[in-house]
């Protein structure tokens with residue numbers, strides 16, 4: 001079955017990409033708790049992230065978590081690494097310096 005072969009190859013490719021090391025080490029020393037205070041806005045902000053994450057305005061993305069204090073937004077996104085949407089995590093790698 002040709003389509004099965006393609007699916008298997010694609011799955012392997014995605015797994016390899018997900019495991020690829022990045023140049024930024026996200027803060028993920030402890031397993032994150034998706035419903036902790038640190039993570040709640042990051043998870044529930046999905047629609048907001050979806051609206052702004054493809055843009056170039058970092059401020060709008062940080063507003064999705066905390067409008068008042070972007071340092072808090074950055075900290076929460078970093079602390080929620082491992083629980084957030086993969087697009088949000090990739091954005092964090094590209095835009096934030098999550099301290100290990």
Ligand SMILES: *[C@@H]1O[C@H](CO)[C@@H](O)[C@H](O)[C@H]1NC(C)=O
Nearest residue numbers: 056057058059060061062063
């Ligand atoms: C980014 O978005 C904020 C609102 O969240 C706005 O105040 C600011 O002017 C925008 N910056 C740019 C460069 O568009």
